[in-house]
Amino acid sequence: xxxxxxxxxxxxxxxxxxxxxxxxxxxxxxxxxxxxxxxxxxxxxxxxxxxxxxxxxxxxxxxxxxxxxxxxxxxxxxxxxxxxxxxxxxxxxxxxxxxxxxxxxxxxxxxxxxxxxxxxxxxxxxxxxxxxxxxxxxxxxxxxxxxxxxxxxxxxxxxxxxxxxxxxxxxxxxxxxxxxxxxxxxxxxxxxxxxxxxxxxxxxxxxxxxxxxxxxxxxxxxxxxxxxxxxxxxxxxxxxxxxxxxxxxxxxxxxxxxxxxxxxxxxxxxxxxxxxxxxxxxxxxxxxxxxxxxxxxxxxxxxxxxxxxxxxxxxxxxxxxxxxxxxxxxxxxxxxxxxxxxxxxxxxxxxxxxxxxxxxxxxxxxxxxxxxxxxxxxxxxxxxxxxxxxxxxxxxxxxxxxxxxxxxxxxxxxxxxxxxxxxxxxxxxxxxxxxxxxxxxxxxxxxxxxxxxxxxxxxxxxxxxxxxxxxxxxxxxxxxxxxxxxxxxxxxxx
Numbered sequence: 001x002x003x004x005x006x007x008x009x010x011x012x013x014x015x016x017x018x019x020x021x022x023x024x025x026x027x028x029x030x031x032x033x034x035x036x037x038x039x040x041x042x043x044x045x046x047x048x049x050x051x052x053x054x055x056x057x058x059x060x061x062x063x064x065x066x067x068x069x070x071x072x073x074x075x076x077x078x079x080x081x082x083x084x085x086x087x088x089x090x091x092x093x094x095x096x097x098x099x100x101x102x103x104x105x106x107x108x109x110x111x112x113x114x115x116x117x118x119x120x121x122x123x124x125x126x127x128x129x130x131x132x133x134x135x136x137x138x139x140x141x142x143x144x145x146x147x148x149x150x151x152x153x154x155x156x157x158x159x160x161x162x163x164x165x166x167x168x169x170x171x172x173x174x175x176x177x178x179x180x181x182x183x184x185x186x187x188x189x190x191x192x193x194x195x196x197x198x199x200x201x202x203x204x205x206x207x208x209x210x211x212x213x214x215x216x217x218x219x220x221x222x223x224x225x226x227x228x229x230x231x232x233x234x235x236x237x238x239x240x241x242x243x244x245x246x247x248x249x250x251x252x253x254x255x256x257x258x259x260x261x262x263x264x265x266x267x268x269x270x271x272x273x274x275x276x277x278x279x280x281x282x283x284x285x286x287x288x289x290x291x292x293x294x295x296x297x298x299x300x301x302x303x304x305x306x307x308x309x310x311x312x313x314x315x316x317x318x319x320x321x322x323x324x325x326x327x328x329x330x331x332x333x334x335x336x337x338x339x340x341x342x343x344x345x346x347x348x349x350x351x352x353x354x355x356x357x358x359x360x361x362x363x364x365x366x367x368x369x370x371x372x373x374x375x376x377x378x379x380x381x382x383x384x385x386x387x388x389x390x391x392x393x394x395x396x397x398x399x400x401x402x403x404x405x406x407x408x409x410x411x412x413x414x415x416x417x418x419x420x421x422x423x424x425x426x427x428x429x430x431x432x433x434x435x436x437x438x439x440x441x442x443x444x445x446x447x448x449x450x451x452x453x454x455x456x457x458x459x460x461x462x463x464x465x466x467x468x469x470x471x472x473x474x475x476x477x478x479x480x481x482x483x484x485x486x487x488x489x490x491x492x493x494x
Contacts, residue, residue, distance in 0.1 A: 002438075002489070002490045002491045003038075003039040003439075003493070004038055004039065004040065004438065004439040004486050005033070005038050005039060005040025005041060005209065005438070005439075005440045006033060006038055006040075006041060006042070006441065006442070006443050006446070007042040007440050007441065007442040008029070008041070008042075008043070008443040008469070009043050009055070009390070009455070009465075010022070010026070010043055010046065010065075010068050011044075011055075011067070011097055011465065012443070012455075012469050013029060013469065014468065014469050015468070016086075016090075017071055017085065017090050018101060018102050019067050019068070019090075020068070020468065020469075021067075021068050021070035021071070021193075022073070022194055022197050023071075023072050023193075024070075025471075026197045027197065027200055028474070029041070029474065030200055030201045031204070032474045033201075033204075033206050034206060034493070035479040035480075035483065036478070036486070037482065037491070037492030038482065038486065039205060039206065039207060039491075039493045040207050040209050040287075040440065041201060041208055041209070042208075042209040042210075042289070043208065043209070043210055043285075044056075044211050045058060045210070045211045045213055046064050046068065046210065046284065047059065047061060048060060048063055048064065048065045048066060048067075049065060049067075049099075049465075050217060050220075051219075052462075053099045053464065054464065054465060056213045057258075058213075058216070058217055059139070059142070059146075059217070059219070059220050059221060060135065060139045060142075060220055060221045060222060061212075061213075061216050061220070061222050062135040062139065062222075062276075062277070063135070063136070063139050063187055063190075063221070064187060064190035064191065064194060066106070066107070066190060067102055067106060068190065069110065069189050069190055071085045071109065073193060074110075074113045074189070077117070078116070079116045079117045080109065080112060080116075084109060085109045088109070089101060089105075090102065090105070094470050094471070095467070095468050095469075095470055096466045096467070096468060097465070097466045097467075097468055098466075099465075110186060111182060113189070114181075114182050114185045114186070117185065117189075118181065118185055121185075121188065124188065125181075125185060125188050128184070128188045128191070132187070134276060135221070135225075137180075137184075138221050138224070139183065139221040140181075140183035140184045141169070141172060141173060141176065141180055142154065142220075142221035142224055142225070143179075143183040143221075144172075144176040144183060145161060145172060148176070148179070153218070154223075154224045155218065155219070155237065162224075162236065163236065164224070164225075194284070198284075205493050207286040207287060208285045208286050209286070209287045209288075209289060209336070209440075210284055210285030210287075210288060210289070211288075211291055212277070212278070212281045212290050212291065213291045214292040214293070214295050215258035215259075215260075215261075215292070215295075216258065216259075218238065218241075218257065218258060226273060228262070229261060229262055229266055229269075231259060231261070232259065238259045238260070239303075240260050240302060240303055241256065241257045241258060241259060241260060241301075241302050241304050242256045242257070242258040242259075242260055242295075242300065242302070243300055243302045243312060244256075244300055244309065244342075245309055245310075245312060245342075246309065247342060252310060253308060253310055253312065254309055254458070254459055255302060255306065255307075260299065263318050266322075270325065271318075271322055271325045271326070274322060274325075274326065275326060275329045275330065278330060279330055282330065282333050282334075286334060287334040287335070288333065288334065288335050288336070289335075289336040290337055290356075291338045292338060293338050293347075293350075293351070293356075295317055296317045296318060296322060296350060297316075297319055297344075297347045297349075297350045298315065298317055298346060298347070299317050300312045300313070300314055300315075301313055301314070301315050319346075320353050320354065335356045336356065336357055336384055337354065337357065337358050337359070340359055340364075340389075357382045357384050357437065358382075358383050359384050359385075359386065359389075360373065360374050360379055360434070361374055361385075361388060361389060361392065362376075362385070362387050362388070362430060362431050363388045363392050363395075363398050363402070365411075366403060366407045366408075366410055366411040366414070368406065368407060368410055375414075376430055376431070376434045376435075379434045379436045380435070381435050381436065381437050382437060383436045384438040384439075384440060385431050385434045385438070385439050385440075386431070386439075387427060387428060387431050387441040387445045388442060388445065389442075390442070391457075392454075393451060393457075394442070394444045394450060394451060394454055395423075395424050395441075395448075396423065396445075396448050396450050396451075397450050397454065399423060399427070414430075415429070415430045422448065423448070424445055424446070425481075425485070427445070428441055428445060428446070429485065432485055432486065433489050439489075442455070444467070446478065447478075453467050
């Protein structure tokens with residue numbers, strides 16, 4: 001079935017309280033998608049963000065971001081008073097998220113809701129703890145200890161708790177019981193609110209596509225609780241970290257710094273951690289996009305402590321064995337493989353063996369090479385085509401700044417751009433008319449927004465993940481225009 005959708009992260013939804021949430025705007029966006037004939041809503045990872053605010057560097061692969069808990073819904077439950085959150089300065093620009101103000105103010109408000117709800121919701125919380133015992137207890141202890149140590153990374157904690165000595169774990173759990181309960185309560189509220197949104201979307205014919213980063217952050221409950229599954233030394237310091245090698249765009253390569261998996265250890269445990277991770281992701285989302293798919297074939301290992309990625313080397317990944325194991329344990333899962341970047345024959349072979357759809361990005365198409373796999377006439381049905389991803393510039397700014405005059409003329413001729421329809425709509429048309437089964441574009445491209453609305457610039461450490469949509473931009477006229485184009489290319493759900 002041909003289909004289409006819109007990429008917009010939860011944080012980008014309109015909100016009067018500093019960041020998008022699971023409140024009214026989320027339900028209204030589902031209504032907009034339905035009117036626009038869209039079958040898919042793609043979001044970024046939903047985990048709690050750490051330093052740098054990236055959803056791809058999270059404190060937990062299983063937990064949700066407390067910032068997304070809607071305060072108005074908590075007020076409606078009797079857990080907050082309006083004057084406890086409406087008068088707070090959540091930021092002055094409705095188009096940007098001020099993460100510093102969120103960090104400084106949000107948890108105090110959420111703690112008020114916790115104090116009112118913890119006794120009332122005791123039975124439900126107990127059931128939640130039991131259902132999610134495999135991760136929530138470690139995550140809550142991790143956050144409680146981290147908060148008590150002024151957000152210090154766990155690899156700098158006192159040795160007894162850093163190394164998870166049994167007596168220390170028991171002592172910290174006893175001493176920090178109330179703090180642990182607070183972090184569990186936030187997850188209870190997050191899960192309740194998120195799944196209300198997801199159920200609403202599914203009832204209205206909208207499927208949720210969510211992201212799973214291949215790697216987890218070093219400063220995460222995942223690594224702290226499962227050090228045996230990562231390439232760490234006896235003191236639990238990384239031996240090698242993740243990144244990508246030098247290329248034309250990044251002469252020093254990219255040093256991501258995530259700890260690498262010890263794939264032999266995962267194999268010996270029957271990939272149990274991965275089974276639980278993908279099980280959780282396929283519960284959160286209808287379709288899972290796995291980031292940096294090529295590392296399952298071969299991953300780039302950089303010695304820990306190196307200042308750049310030039311000294312790295314390639315190692316073999318788990319390849320098809322992992323996905324066969326996942327299939328045996330979970331059945332067929334709807335997965336999209338992020339297969340962008342410099343790929344080799346082994347990656348292409350793994351993608352073909354898995355059967356997962358890969359990705360095509362229009363912004364990578366116009367280099368005057370007719371063999372370019374991103375040109376629409378070279379697409380295959382089993383793929384997902386994008387105007388751009390969260391890592392790309394907006395269409396309008398890309399067109400104005402990234403293309404040479406020659407490539408711009410080539411693209412205009414190829415797509416048959418005309419002034420009457422508008423530049424962004426011509427480029428969207430090229431994506432929607434592709435033979436690819438699924439077409440997706442960020443909301444910024446439908447609204448013809450400029451570079452100020454870019455979500456992320458890779459390798460730039462500040463100013464990312466801040467884009468927010470102003471209220472009133474998702475008009476009936478826009479929905480009608482999207483639906484008309486989607487219907488023209490047999491992608492509309494109407």
